[in-house]
Amino acid sequence: MLKPTYPIRTERLILRPYTPADLDALHAIQSLPEVTRYLYWGPREREQTQESLTTKTTQTALLEEGQTLTVAAELAATGELVGDGMLNWISRIHRSGEIGYVLHPDHHGRGYATEIGQALLRLAFEGLDLYRVIGRLDARNHASARVLEKLGMRREAHLVDNEIVKGERTSELIYAILRREWQTPG
Numbered sequence: 005m006l007k008p009t010y011p012i013r014t015e016r017l018i019l020r021p022y023t024p025a026d027l028d029a030l031h032a033i034q035s036l037p038e039v040t041r042y043l044y045w046g047p048r049e050r051e052q053t054q055e056s057l058t059t060k061t062t063q064t065a066l067l068e069e070g071q072t073l074t075v076a077a078e079l080a081a082t083g084e085l086v087g088d089g090m091l092n093w094i095s096r097i098h099r100s101g102e103i104g105y106v107l108h109p110d111h112h113g114r115g116y117a118t119e120i121g122q123a124l125l126r127l128a129f130e131g132l133d134l135y136r137v138i139g140r141l142d143a144r145n146h147a148s149a150r151v152l153e154k155l156g157m158r159r160e161a162h163l164v165d166n167e168i169v170k171g172e173r174t175s176e177l178i179y180a181i182l183r184r185e186w187q188t189p190g
Contacts, residue, residue: 006066006093006132012075014119019075019089022060026076029085030057033108042142043106044169060088066132069096073127077107077120086111089120091127099135101128105151117151125155129183136182143175152179156186 012019022030031053033039040046048056063074072092078085087107094100103124105117121139128134139152143162153159157179165173 021064042145121155139179157181
């Protein structure tokens with residue numbers, strides 16, 4: 005079980021639960037085709053973003069496997085919402101989970117996704133006592149693959165043409181890191 009103490013601070017970000025006041029900022033992210041290009045869902049209308057936000061506001065702790073914790077990521081200096089991160093508790097028995105992140109394109113290339121990922125791995129390994137954490141992504145998403153590599157995760161699988169996403173056959177990469185690897189980076 006994991007009930008984080010919020011806010012979670014990184015070097016430049018504040019990670020916190022979503023609130024209803026985040027609707028405009030979240031919609032500014034989720035409505036962009038370049039944000040959803042490699043995701044299972046497409047650009048969202050405001051009503052769809054509202055539904056997404058309603059779900060996100062309830063994802064503040066991990067009480068049982070199968071649940072997802074989602075954090076809003078805002079710039080510590082300005083309070084601007086730049087994206088979010090998620091930690092999914094896959095299995096209690098196998099002590100496994102999955103991390104993910106989404107950022108507004110205006111904030112790509114600045115290391116924010118890596119900061120979010122580092123905080124999520126700390127929650128996974130220290131807070132939830134997981135043994136193994138994965139990251140899954142569309143094989144075309146080279147920027148996200150670089151983030152996972154910066155986090156010390158290794159590419160374990162390239163699933164060729166394994167899914168149909170938005171009517172298109174796509175391939176998937178799976179990265180992973182074990183607790184002992186995270187504790188001794190390098």
